Structures are given as structure tokens and as C-alpha cells.
Amino acid sequence: MVAMERSAMRPEQPRPEPPLLAIYGALLEAYGPQHWWPAESPFEVMVGAILTQAAAWTNVERAIGQLKAAGAMSPQAILALAEHDLARLVRPAGYFNAKARKLKALCSLIVDRFGGDVDAMLAHDPEELRRLLLATYGIGPETADSILLYAAGRPYFVVDAYTRRLFARLQVRPPGDTYGEWQEFFTARLPRDASLYNEFHALIVRHCKERCRVRPLCLSCPVLPLCPTGQGTVST
Ligand code: SF4
Structure with a gap:
């Protein structure tokens, strides 16, 4: 009795x-x-990482298709294009003038710093490469880490708006909200493994597009047993 009390x-x-x-x-x-x-290539990954900023992937695919059809899927070819012609090709991805400028800045980095050799760039010391990418016009931490992870195969966990939404709802998150705090939260708790980071980020994106949307579909969610937000929603 006493114990129960x-x-x-x-x-x-x-x-x-x-x-x-x-x-x-x-x-x-x-x-x-x-x-x-x-x-189809690491360079195409880099181009996609810039074009996908604030854009739906289907629109990015259309822009990439136009670049390929114009024979412009290389750093040298992109630098040879006039900026307004490049902007016209990437128009389907939105913010096309800014994205044309960003693509040219990335290609200038590849040509000026690595002699146009994409493989040499991706084999570079990853921390130094991250610094170089972050110093390039139009490349923030999410784009830099997407390039490091998906083009270079380096273990950098990518944090995006989907990651923040899902893990905030799961109540598995850092106390702060900066990119660095989120990334550190994941890297401190996961093995430093590029293939794991690759798959995990892709699954987060898939899940947030299909179920953990702005208005989440919790009843059919595979992580409902782990999610206090979803459990609160379905029990009301
Ligand atoms: S249960 Fe709902 S809120 Fe939680 S992860 Fe699933 S869809 Fe998102």
C-alpha cells in the first residue's frame, strides 16, 4: 500500500x-x-543540388533535361554559355536567373580550383572542400552537404526542412534550431557512414512527401508507434 502511494x-x-x-x-x-x-554523374548531382533549392524535383528534372539536350552538362559547357541562355535552360526549376549565376559560380570553382576535373574536386579533403563550397555564391550548408554526401560519397548528414519537420514531430531534436545543431544531433547519434546518411535522408524526404506532410497522414504512418505528435492526433 505504502509502495503504491x-x-x-x-x-x-x-x-x-x-x-x-x-x-x-x-x-x-x-x-x-x-x-x-x-x-547519371556526380556533376549532375551537383547541378541538381543547386537546382532543387526551393523547387519540386519534377521541375528540376525538366531543367536538367534541357541542359542535357543543349549539351551543357559539364562545367566547361556551362561556363561557355551566356548567363541569360543558361537561365533560359534552367527556367523550369524557378529562380532561374539566380540559379544560372549559382551554377556558373560552382563551375568556376571546379575549373579555377581543380582544373575542371570533377573527380579531383570530389576526392579533395572533405572539410576543405566544404569550406570552399560554402564560400561559393549560392551554396549554403544544405547544398554543400548534399554535394559532399551524394556526389562525393562523404559522411555528411543533410538537414533540410523535411528533416526539421519530421524530427520535431517525433520530439527527437536538438534544443536549438541552427543547421549546425541539427547536423551535430544526428552525427553524434549515428555511425559515421555515408551509405546510412544517404538512405536516411532519402527516406525522410519520401516519408514527408507521402505521409508526414504539412497536414500529416498519421493513421497510416509507419513510425506512429514512435511519434508522440501522431499518437496525440489519432487519439483525439
Ligand atoms: S505519426 Fe504523423 S506526425 Fe508522426 S511521423 Fe507519422 S505522419 Fe508525421
């Missing part, structure tokens, strides 16, 4: 954080391997 008075314990690998496993089981990044 003590336990009844015990303050509620904080809910234990589900391990990231359990969330990863549930997503992988639900959706299967995503085979990212959808591209």
Missing part, C-alpha cells in the same frame, strides 16, 4: 527518446531503398 506520487518521467536507428529501420521497412541521388 509512493509510486502514485512519483513525478511523470520524461518519455525516452526513440533511437534514430529505430526510426530509420521503420522507414526503410515501409518504403524500401530509395537509390539516391537520381543522376
Whole structure:
């Protein structure tokens, strides 16, 4: 009796954080391997990483198709184009004038710093390459890490708006909200493994497009057993 009273008075314990690998496993089981990044070459990955900024992937694919049809899927070919012609080719991806400028800045980095050799660039020391990318016009941490992970195969966890939305709802998140804090949160809890980071990010994107949308579809969600937000939604 005394023991029961003590336990009844015990303050509620904080809910234990589900391990990231359990969330990863549930997503992988639900959706299967995503085979990212959808591209024919590492350079195309880099181009896609810039074009996908604030753009739907279907529109990025149209822009990439136009670049290929124009024979412009190389750093040298992009630099040889007039900026307004490049902007016309990437128009389907939106913000086409800015994106043309960004593509030219990336290609200038490849040509000026690495003699136009994409493989040499991607084999460069990854921390130094990250610094060079971040110093390039139009490349922020999400784009830089997408290039490092998906073009260079380096273990840099990519954080995007989908990542923030999903893990905020799962209540598995850092106390702060900067890119660096989010990235550190994941890298401190996961093995430093590029293929794991590759698949995990792709699954997060797939899941947020299909189920954990702005208005989430929690009833059919494969991570509902791990998600306090979803459990609160379906029980009301
Ligand atoms: S249960 Fe709902 S809120 Fe939670 S991850 Fe799934 S879809 Fe998102």
C-alpha cells in the first residue's frame, strides 16, 4: 500500500527518446531503398543540388533535361554559355536567373580550383572542400552537404526542412534550431557512414512527401508507434 502511494506520487518521467536507428529501420521497412541521388554523374548531382533549392524535383528534372539536350552538362559547357541562355535552360526549376549565376559560380570553382576535373574536386579533403563550397555564391550548408554526401560519397548528414519537420514531430531534436545543431544531433547519434546518411535522408524526404506532410497522414504512418505528435492526433 505504502509502495503504491509512493509510486502514485512519483513525478511523470520524461518519455525516452526513440533511437534514430529505430526510426530509420521503420522507414526503410515501409518504403524500401530509395537509390539516391537520381543522376547519371556526380556533376549532375551537383547541378541538381543547386537546382532543387526551393523547387519540386519534377521541375528540376525538366531543367536538367534541357541542359542535357543543349549539351551543357559539364562545367566547361556551362561556363561557355551566356548567363541569360543558361537561365533560359534552367527556367523550369524557378529562380532561374539566380540559379544560372549559382551554377556558373560552382563551375568556376571546379575549373579555377581543380582544373575542371570533377573527380579531383570530389576526392579533395572533405572539410576543405566544404569550406570552399560554402564560400561559393549560392551554396549554403544544405547544398554543400548534399554535394559532399551524394556526389562525393562523404559522411555528411543533410538537414533540410523535411528533416526539421519530421524530427520535431517525433520530439527527437536538438534544443536549438541552427543547421549546425541539427547536423551535430544526428552525427553524434549515428555511425559515421555515408551509405546510412544517404538512405536516411532519402527516406525522410519520401516519408514527408507521402505521409508526414504539412497536414500529416498519421493513421497510416509507419513510425506512429514512435511519434508522440501522431499518437496525440489519432487519439483525439
Ligand atoms: S505519426 Fe504523423 S506526425 Fe508522426 S511521423 Fe507519422 S505522419 Fe508525421
